[in-house]
Amino acid sequence: FDKRDGFIWFNGELVPWADAKIHVLTHGLHYASCVFEGCRMYGGEIFKLREHSERLIRSAEILGFEIPYSVEEIDAACIAAVRAQKLTDGYLRPVAWRGSEMMGVSAQKNKINFAVAAWEWPSYFDPEQRKKGIRLDIAKYKRPSPETAPSMAKAAGLYMICTISKHAAENRGYADALMYDYRGYVAEATGANIFFVKDGVIHTPKPDCFLDGITRQTVVELAKARGYEILERHIMPDELPTFSECFITGTAAEVTPVGEIGPHRYTPGQITATLFGDYMAAVNPKQAAKAASA
Ligand code: PMP
Numbered sequence: 083f084d085k086r087d088g089f090i091w092f093n094g095e096l097v098p099w100a101d102a103k104i105h106v107l108t109h110g111l112h113y114a115s116c117v118f119e120g121c122r123m124y125g126g127e128i129f130k131l132r133e134h135s136e137r138l139i140r141s142a143e144i145l146g147f148e149i150p151y152s153v154e155e156i157d158a159a160c161i162a163a164v165r166a167q168k169l170t171d172g173y174l175r176p177v178a179w180r181g182s183e184m185m186g187v188s189a190q191k192n193k194i195n196f197a198v199a200a201w202e203w204p205s206y207f208d209p210e211q212r213k214k215g216i217r218l219d220i221a222k223y224k225r226p227s228p229e230t231a232p233s234m235a236k237a238a239g240l241y242m243i244c245t246i247s248k249h250a251a252e253n254r255g256y257a258d259a260l261m262y263d264y265r266g267y268v269a270e271a272t273g274a275n276i277f278f279v280k281d282g283v284i285h286t287p288k289p290d291c292f293l294d295g296i297t298r299q300t301v302v303e304l305a306k307a308r309g310y311e312i313l314e315r316h317i318m319p320d321e322l323p324t325f326s327e328c329f330i331t332g333t334a335a336e337v338t339p340v341g342e343i344g345p346h347r348y349t350p351g352q353i354t355a356t357l358f359g360d361y362m363a364a365v366n367p368k369q370a371a372k373a374a375s376a
Pocket of ligand 1: 120236244270271272273274275292293294295296297298331332333334
């Protein structure tokens with residue numbers, strides 16, 4: 083991934099992709115003093131860019147550091163990064179971290195670095211699997227309590243258990259894993275929020291110890307606009323067999339139907355299909371208008 087052509091926006095400059103490097107003693111690498119975003123661009127527009135830039139700044143504040151760029155400058159860096167790659171559709175990764183000036187847990191004076199890379203990334207899951215509904219394993223690790231970790235930050239450190247869980251799931255033949263929270267409630271997948279359907283009503287875990295994803299918020303609004311009843315509540319694992327449909331949401335995952343969670347089976351149905359269509363229309367209104375008039 084580090085040997086591509088093109089440029090990465092790095093501390094105020096467009097640097098050739100392969101030269102966008104950091105030192106091995108980077109604090110963000112050793113102590114996870116790092117926050118990031120994931121955005122998608124559709125038809126030349128970055129979806130909800132401002133919300134992502136604002137969340138990045140908030141995540142950094144939660145970790146006790148200030149990104150040395152304003153929200154407008156972060157937006158502009160994202161736009162410069164996709165332009166440099168000549169992308170109209172793709173994924174963007176803004177990332178901010180403490181540098182390598184001092185080594186040790188404390189690094190109050192280390193430089194705060196900021197970079198944005200962008201690349202083509204059509205589907206987060208295998209398109210065939212995605213149509214049928216992906217298969218989720220159940221993760222061993224639990225989403226931590228907000229008293230144990232800064233759960234509302236999109237912080238690199240919180241992804242340690244996500245990568246372990248996703249690898250374990252993949253090694254057992256699953257696409258991803260469902261994580262429970264520290265209380266045992268159903269929480270989310272390793273990089274996406276989760277929704278269920280039962281008797282025409284949508285149920286989704288209350289985001290009180292994991293990210294209330296920008297996609298999740300968008301899908302909640304779209305569901306309400308459709309007049310669907312939607313309940314944000316604590317969901318116990320013993321309810322998993324009672325749901326008929328299930329899908330996950332995230333910037334990378336978009337709206338992805340789930341066909342299995344461990345021993346439980348779901349059939350992507352009308353509500354999943356409707357919200358999938360509404361989400362794709364919301365992220366790419368130009369294409370939706372073209373498709374509607376064709
Ligand atoms: N939870 C986790 C752990 C994630 O990594 C993501 C992806 N950022 C989400 C939820 C969904 O967030 P969003 O819809 O803002 O991409």
